[in-house]
Amino acid sequence: MNRRLNPQGLLLLKTGDEKREIEFEMAFLLSLTARQRFALMERKSRELKVLLKRHGHGTSPSITKRK
Numbered sequence: 527m528n529r530r531l532n533p534q535g536l537l538l539l540k541t542g543d544e545k546r547e548i549e550f551e552m553a554f555l556l557s558l559t560a561r562q563r564f565a566l567m568e569r570k571s572r573e574l575k576v577l578l579k580r581h582g583h584g585t586s587p588s589i590t591k592r593k
Contacts, residue, residue, distance in 0.1 A: 537550040
């Protein structure tokens with residue numbers, strides 16, 4: 527088989543295979559408790575909020591006057 531798990535828990539494939547990637551993600555999520563899944567979801571939400579703000583999506587648009 528051309529897939530393996532490296533020490534960091536990442537799936538390594540020689541070629542892109544979306545089906546195997548989804549199976550890996552589902553197996554990982556099913557291995558977590560409900561509390562761990564919610565903690566992961568909250569951490570990723572905070573991460574996304576920081577990234578959006580860093581790239582200018584957290585502020586209201588400014589008004590530009592035309593002459």
